[in-house]
Amino acid sequence: xxxxxxxxxxxxxxxxxxxxxxxxxxxxxxxxxxxxxxxxxxxxxxxxxxxxxxxxxxxxxxxxxxxxxxxxxxxxxxxxxxxxxxxxxxxxxxxxxxxxxxxxxxxxxxxxxxxxxxxxxxxxxxxxxxxxxxxxxxxxxxxxxxxxxxxxxxxxxxxxxxxxxxxxxxxxxxxxxxxxxxxxxxxxxxxxxxxxxxxxxxxxxxxxxxxxxxxxxxxxxxxxxxxxxxxxxxxxxxxxxxxxxxxxxxxxxxxxxxxxxxxxxxxxxxxxxxxxxxxxxxxxxxxxxxxxxxxxxxxxxxxxxxxxxxxxxxxxxxxxxx
Amino acid sequence: xxxxxxxxxxxxxxxxxxxxxxxxxxxxxxxxxxxxxxxxxxxxxxxxxxxxxxxxxxxxxxxxxxxxxxxxxxxxxxxxxxxxxxxxxxxxxxxxxxxxxxxxxxxxxxxxxxxxxxxxxxxxxxxxxxxxxxxxxxxxxxxxxxxxxxxxxxxxxxxxxxxxxxxxxxxxxxxxxxxxxxxxxxxxxxxxxxxxxxxxxxxxxxxxxxxxxxxxxxxxxxxxxxxxxxxxxxxxxxxxxxxxxxxxxxxxxxxxxxxxxxxxxxxxxxxxxxxxxxxxxxxxxxxxxxxxxxxxxxxxxxxxxxxxxxxxxxxxxxxxxxxxxxxxxxxxxxxxx
Ligand SMILES: Cc1ncc(C[n+]2csc(CCOP(=O)(O)OP(=O)(O)O)c2C)c(N)n1
Numbered sequence: 001x002x003x004x005x006x007x008x009x010x011x012x013x014x015x016x017x018x019x020x021x022x023x024x025x026x027x028x029x030x031x032x033x034x035x036x037x038x039x040x041x042x043x044x045x046x047x048x049x050x051x052x053x054x055x056x057x058x059x060x061x062x063x064x065x066x067x068x069x070x071x072x073x074x075x076x077x078x079x080x081x082x083x084x085x086x087x088x089x090x091x092x093x094x095x096x097x098x099x100x101x102x103x104x105x106x107x108x109x110x111x112x113x114x115x116x117x118x119x120x121x122x123x124x125x126x127x128x129x130x131x132x133x134x135x136x137x138x139x140x141x142x143x144x145x146x147x148x149x150x151x152x153x154x155x156x157x158x159x160x161x162x163x164x165x166x167x168x169x170x171x172x173x174x175x176x177x178x179x180x181x182x183x184x185x186x187x188x189x190x191x192x193x194x195x196x197x198x199x200x201x202x203x204x205x206x207x208x209x210x211x212x213x214x215x216x217x218x219x220x221x222x223x224x225x226x227x228x229x230x231x232x233x234x235x236x237x238x239x240x241x242x243x244x245x246x247x248x249x250x251x252x253x254x255x256x257x258x259x260x261x262x263x264x265x266x267x268x269x270x271x272x273x274x275x276x277x278x279x280x281x282x283x284x285x286x287x288x289x290x291x292x293x294x295x296x297x298x299x300x301x302x303x304x305x306x307x308x309x310x311x312x313x314x315x316x317x318x319x320x321x322x
Numbered sequence: 323x324x325x326x327x328x329x330x331x332x333x334x335x336x337x338x339x340x341x342x343x344x345x346x347x348x349x350x351x352x353x354x355x356x357x358x359x360x361x362x363x364x365x366x367x368x369x370x371x372x373x374x375x376x377x378x379x380x381x382x383x384x385x386x387x388x389x390x391x392x393x394x395x396x397x398x399x400x401x402x403x404x405x406x407x408x409x410x411x412x413x414x415x416x417x418x419x420x421x422x423x424x425x426x427x428x429x430x431x432x433x434x435x436x437x438x439x440x441x442x443x444x445x446x447x448x449x450x451x452x453x454x455x456x457x458x459x460x461x462x463x464x465x466x467x468x469x470x471x472x473x474x475x476x477x478x479x480x481x482x483x484x485x486x487x488x489x490x491x492x493x494x495x496x497x498x499x500x501x502x503x504x505x506x507x508x509x510x511x512x513x514x515x516x517x518x519x520x521x522x523x524x525x526x527x528x529x530x531x532x533x534x535x536x537x538x539x540x541x542x543x544x545x546x547x548x549x550x551x552x553x554x555x556x557x558x559x560x561x562x563x564x565x566x567x568x569x570x571x572x573x574x575x576x577x578x579x580x581x582x583x584x585x586x587x588x589x590x591x592x593x594x595x596x597x598x599x600x601x602x603x604x605x606x607x608x609x610x611x612x613x614x615x616x617x618x619x620x621x622x623x624x625x626x627x628x629x630x631x632x633x634x635x636x637x638x639x640x641x642x643x644x645x646x647x648x649x650x651x652x653x654x655x656x657x658x659x
Contacts, residue, residue, distance in 0.1 A: 029504075029505065029507070030506045032506075033506050033577060033578040034505065034506030034578050035577070037505065037572070037573070055506070055507055055511060057473070057476035057504075057507070057511070057512050057513070058443055058473035058476045058477060058504050059476045059478060062478075085442070086442055086443075089445075089478065124363045124364065124425070126423065126424050126425035126428070126441070127424060127425075127441070128425070128442060129425070262650070262654070263650060292639065292640070292651075292654050293643070293651060293654060294639055294640060294643050294651065294654075295423065295643070297422065297423045297639050298363070298422055298423055298424055298425050298426075299414035299415075299422030299423070300633065300634065300636060300638075300639050303639065303658070304639075310657065
């Protein structure tokens with residue numbers, strides 16, 4: 001066990017995986033000498049060499065496309081996109097190649113890669129360094145999408161993602177990169193893909209959340225002694241439908257909290273699933289507390305995030321509903 | 323000072339160009355200090371690229387449309403963009419045209435023909451091609467200038483833009499400010515051939531100039547403009563200059579950068595320009611001292627003034643997403659009250 005923040009936990013996992021398996025290759029902009037703009041790949045090029053930690057020219061489409069090619073040819077590439085906002089320049093490769101390879105080849109060709117990128121706000125990055133684009137990926141059949149909310153899950157989910165066999169979009173909330181240090185095993189361990197984690201138990205309401213909002217929800221629940229189940233989804237596709245339906249049935253009052261905009265965000269899907277499978281258990285409408293349906297603002301960034309006030313408002317509404 | 327009569331305009335032009343460089347540098351120093359004190363959130367330096375930008379700018383007419391990139395502030399200052407407008411954006415305050423929504427240095431000055439800057443590298447280039455088409459189609463005067471770095475020359479947008487601009491024979495000047503680095507990657511890792519040579523593959527004229535020599539850039543840029551205006555198609559002009567500072571205030575280049583250029587060294591374009599203009603009899607030490615002192619004074623005053631302006635009102639967050647607010651945005655604003 002060592003005490004690590006999320007950056008260190010991911011770095012450790014990459015290091016460990018590369019030592020074990022020489023088919024693991026990293027590629028991306030500034031990931032080598034510079035160790036990545038968030039220092040996630042720090043020291044790895046010095047240790048594993050330029051053939052295994054490749055500093056690429058500035059072209060995301062090239063990075064992603066080449067990684068797909070490596071993957072179909074027997075390697076386990078882990079491409080990094082500096083900011084998720086810039087993934088959009090490679091969406092053709094992601095949607096039309098990466099996501100469809102298994103299907104269009106009758107299951108004979110697979111794409112075992114992990115596409116890592118930093119998501120969300122919190123660093124005063126303005127419009128183009130703060131977006132939460134998980135819905136674009138979750139909406140695309142063939143992609144597995146995970147988003148850890150702490151160093152332990154980040155390591156465990158990354159171990160599970162490497163060698164998973166399908167392309168995994170690994171979304172790292174940059175706001176949480178250095179916010180918390182906890183114990184992480186030095187050895188390999190797996191956090192199962194597709195399994196949510198119940199991080200707080202209560203009977204009166206359920207708060208379903210993930211990524212950057214997990215600490216905010218946790219703190220709000222603890223500070224205000226809310227009698228709430230708090231579910232950290234961890235995997236966004238496939239969703240842990242059993243855990244979602246279970247907590248909805250248990251409390252009958254559900255709130256979904258995420259940083260991404262509301263419209264067609266994860267909250268919409270989760271809400272629909274609950275309506276389809278557990279509507280007869282509900283005492284109140286399902287509420288969403290989310291980022292705004294606006295681009296991410298620079299100067300007013302602090303106002304953009306769901307906060308304690310909005311979560312408490314929603315919880316009062318849920319509890320008072322009749 | 324010796325003055326040749328038919329030289330006067332050129333001389334004034336260069337003095338104005340030099341003054342803009344010095345004014346920019348004073349602003350940069352102030353902004354970097356302000357960033358370290360937490361008074362502005364972020365900054366990206368242009369030092370090292372001033373002579374290249376201003377040499378170009380001097381060769382461009384009034385009716386040029388600019389698809390600049392984030393390091394083109396010296397050029398904007400040279401073209402008369404008011405300091406208030408620039409500083410409002412650095413502070414992201416209430417009077418900022420972009421209402422505090424963009425990161426500092428993602429400038430916009432539409433009244434001065436400078437388009438809004440997005441962060442994704444290279445994504446300004448296809449738009450420049452479209453605007454050049456519109457100019458040609460409507461028989462409008464002027465060319466379109468599109469800047470980017472050596473890293474930008476690797477993007478898909480770069481290749482798409484050069485190809486299309488050449489195919490449609492459009493009046494665009496692609497201006498590659500090769501400062502040697504794209505964050506941590508030296509240009510040798512970015513491309514295996516000199517960037518200006520890529521022009522040939524797309525069927526357009528490629529030119530290069532020493533970005534530290536204001537006179538050379540000016541001359542080569544004039545040639546490029548002449549070529550474009552004669553209807554001979556787009557030009558790719560690469561200027562070689564230096565990134566004197568870090569990539570941005572979030573970056574520490576000590577880990578990777580091997581060729582840090584110190585201020586005041588001969589590679590500093592301000593020093594290089596002073597030398598050239600002194601040799602031509604355009605500048606003398608007294609003028610230099612005056613221009614420097616005056617610039618610092620102006621910048622200090624303006625900074626103090628603009629910093630006092632408060633941030634935008636929170637309700638502005640919901641404006642300009644669409645021409646009219648949708649019900650969704652109205653509801654979301656209500657939730658914020
Ligand atoms: C599409 C895209 N990918 C990555 C980034 C992150 N990034 C910002 S600037 C930069 C380097 C750009 O280098 P260059 O084009 O040479 O311009 P310079 O900053 O050196 O002037 C990178 C990788 C980005 N903004 N956009």
